[in-house]
Amino acid sequence: xxxxxxxxxxxxxxxxxxxxxxxxxxxxxxxxxxxxxxxxxxxxxxxxxxxxxxxxxxxxxxxxxxxxxxxxxxxxxxxxxxxxxxxxxxxxxxxxxxxxxxxxxxxxxxxxxxxxxxxxxxxxxxxxxxxxxxxxxxxxxxxxxx
Amino acid sequence: xxxxxxxxxxxxxxxxxxxxxxxxxxxxxxxxxxxxxxxxxxxxxxxxxxxxxxxxxxxxxxxxxxxxxxxxxxxxxxxxxxxxxxxxxxxxxxxxxxxxxxxxxxxxxxxxxxxxxxxxxxxxxxxxxxxxxxxxxxxxxxxxxxxxxxxxxxxxxxxxxxxxxxxxxxxxxxxxxxxxxxxxxxxxxxxxxxxxxxxxxxxxxxxxxxxxxxxxxxxxxxxxxxxxxxxxxxxxxxxxxxxxxxxxxxxxxxxxxxxxxxxxxxxxxxxxxxxxxxxxxxxxxxxxxxxxxxxxxxxxxxxxxxxxxxxxxxxxxxxxxxxxxxxxxxxxxxxxxxxxxxxxxxxxxxxxxxxxxxxxxxxxxxxxxxxxxxxxxxxxxxxxxxxxxxxxxx
Numbered sequence: 001x002x003x004x005x006x007x008x009x010x011x012x013x014x015x016x017x018x019x020x021x022x023x024x025x026x027x028x029x030x031x032x033x034x035x036x037x038x039x040x041x042x043x044x045x046x047x048x049x050x051x052x053x054x055x056x057x058x059x060x061x062x063x064x065x066x067x068x069x070x071x072x073x074x075x076x077x078x079x080x081x082x083x084x085x086x087x088x089x090x091x092x093x094x095x096x097x098x099x100x101x102x103x104x105x106x107x108x109x110x111x112x113x114x115x116x117x118x119x120x121x122x123x124x125x126x127x128x129x130x131x132x133x134x135x136x137x138x139x140x141x142x143x144x145x146x
Numbered sequence: 147x148x149x150x151x152x153x154x155x156x157x158x159x160x161x162x163x164x165x166x167x168x169x170x171x172x173x174x175x176x177x178x179x180x181x182x183x184x185x186x187x188x189x190x191x192x193x194x195x196x197x198x199x200x201x202x203x204x205x206x207x208x209x210x211x212x213x214x215x216x217x218x219x220x221x222x223x224x225x226x227x228x229x230x231x232x233x234x235x236x237x238x239x240x241x242x243x244x245x246x247x248x249x250x251x252x253x254x255x256x257x258x259x260x261x262x263x264x265x266x267x268x269x270x271x272x273x274x275x276x277x278x279x280x281x282x283x284x285x286x287x288x289x290x291x292x293x294x295x296x297x298x299x300x301x302x303x304x305x306x307x308x309x310x311x312x313x314x315x316x317x318x319x320x321x322x323x324x325x326x327x328x329x330x331x332x333x334x335x336x337x338x339x340x341x342x343x344x345x346x347x348x349x350x351x352x353x354x355x356x357x358x359x360x361x362x363x364x365x366x367x368x369x370x371x372x373x374x375x376x377x378x379x380x381x382x383x384x385x386x387x388x389x390x391x392x393x394x395x396x397x398x399x400x401x402x403x404x405x406x407x408x409x410x411x412x413x414x415x416x417x418x419x420x421x422x423x424x425x426x427x428x429x430x431x432x433x434x435x436x437x438x439x440x441x442x443x444x445x446x447x448x449x450x451x452x453x454x455x456x457x458x459x460x461x462x463x464x465x466x467x468x469x470x471x472x473x474x475x476x477x478x479x480x481x482x483x484x485x486x487x488x489x490x491x492x493x494x495x496x497x498x499x500x501x502x503x504x505x506x507x508x509x510x511x512x513x514x515x516x517x518x519x520x521x522x523x524x525x526x527x528x529x530x531x532x533x534x535x536x537x538x539x540x
Contacts, residue, residue, distance in 0.1 A: 024229075024438075024439075024440075025229075027378060028229065028440070028441055030439070052356070052359050052372075053359050054359070054450070054452050054469065055452055055454075055467070055469040055473070055474075057454050057465065057467040059456065059464075059465045068454070070441065070452065070454065074372040074377045075377065076377070077374075077377040077378025077379070078378075079441050081441070081454075100357065100359075101357045101358050101359075101477070102357065102358055102359030102474060102477075104477060105473060105476075105477055106469075106473075113193075126186070127185065127186060128185065128186040128189040129186060129189065130186070130189075139191065139194050140193065140194065
């Protein structure tokens with residue numbers, strides 16, 4: 001089982017030399033890549049290797065907005081957590097919804113809760129917040145006040 | 147825009163269903179051609195509240211995300227923290243976690259079965275399924291003190307033990323449940339009208355299921371063999387024998403079959419767990435949670451529940467992400483509902499188990515003039531039932 005995961009890891013290093021891989025344990029990998037590579041990475045994991053997009057997490061950190069795309073290889077119970085960092089001045093990233101329908105709702109959620117713009121998303125309407133929610137108020141940002 | 151296209155709203159409030167959702171069905175005649183799904187009526191900001199609470203408090207918070215899978219969320223959360231902090235859990239606690247988790251699956255599947263029966267007008271199925279769900283809830287009360295919101299899981303173990311004197315009662319309840327679910331399974335699969343309503347309706351093909359990332363029984367009914375209990379074994383699932391139930395048809399009947407047969411597997415798991423239950427402590431004492439991050443996943447009755455936790459060494463998380471299975475399953479309705487009639491749409495939307503439907507009253511108008519009265523509609527409906535009956539009766 002580990003052989004196949006190791007092989008995927010080797011391929012990933014060759015394809016994405018700038019990737020920074022941290023292995024937490026046999027089933028949890030954390031991989032940081034530059035944000036311009038996200039679509040390529042999603043194609044590689046989903047189409048070539050058969051990963052499933054479980055969900056994505058948006059976090060407001062000191063260095064910028066971080067998005068973690070949790071990709072799951074169900075056959076081996078392994079999670080590849082792909083991290084990208086987005087600057088606070090220019091919170092834009094390419095949407096992966098056109099290649100992966102599973103990303104549709106979560107990108108809408110991160111867009112409304114963290115204020116990140118997903119370019120190329122077919123429908124970035126608010127998903128969870130109320131209809132009269134103010135447009136420039138993002139509840140998961142650190143500077144949010146009730 | 148097509149002049150024949152009309153909008154049929156379903157929701158957002160309905161006394162039957164578990165949570166408010168709003169489906170806008172675009173129909174041409176009786177046929178559904180498009181759907182728009184709106185959620186968010188129940189957004190309570192758990193991800194915003196969670197970092198303000200301590201690790202001890204959060205299981206109680208996430209338990210209240212859902213009243214039906216109120217064991218899955220705390221379980222996934224404690225697994226995430228245990229993953230981040232490399233915490234070991236005593237073996238007895240692993241078994242106890244599995245037992246409660248499987249009891250939850252049985253009660254949830256019976257709940258769905260009852261609602262599905264109610265939606266297609268079989269109130270007997272509803273009453274009977276819920277009647278035999280009651281003893282399972284009594285078991286929860288005996289083990290944890292609560293019929294819902296069991297407060298079973300904590301970081302490093304569980305809160306409640308199962309005494310040796312309680313085991314015979316659990317076993318006799320399981321025997322009864324097994325017998326009754328077997329009766330249901332046979333009754334439902336043999337009934338020509340139920341078959342006619344469920345078979346070849348709301349089909350979700352395998353490749354579509356994969357692209358939407360659907361989970362749980364919805365995925366397993368479409369031939370996607372994923373189950374966290376097998377793929378990423380936690381608790382005691384790798385120490386007992388059981389089978390993953392997978393069907394390839396992708397229709398509503400397959401989803402019902404997956405859920406019904408899974409109840410038997412759950413009973414099998416609980417019996418083995420009770421038999422193998424080792425002695426020992428039920429929790430490890432946790433001093434502090436170091437900085438780090440972890441992913442926790444548990445197989446809820448509806449599919450994989452996923453929790454991500456980032457810690458910084460303090461007594462509360464920096465970020466806590468929660469993903470319930472319906473978040474992935476609901477969008478797949480965009481595909482599964484199209485092309486079927488409104489009556490089927492109600493059931494398709496319920497088939498993934500967020501359970502919603504409401505088509506009790508209809509009126510047919512043509513250019514402002516009513517062309518069918520209520521009685522005539524009833525007659526049409528009887529004719530259709532008779533036709534379906536004759537089609538499926540051998």
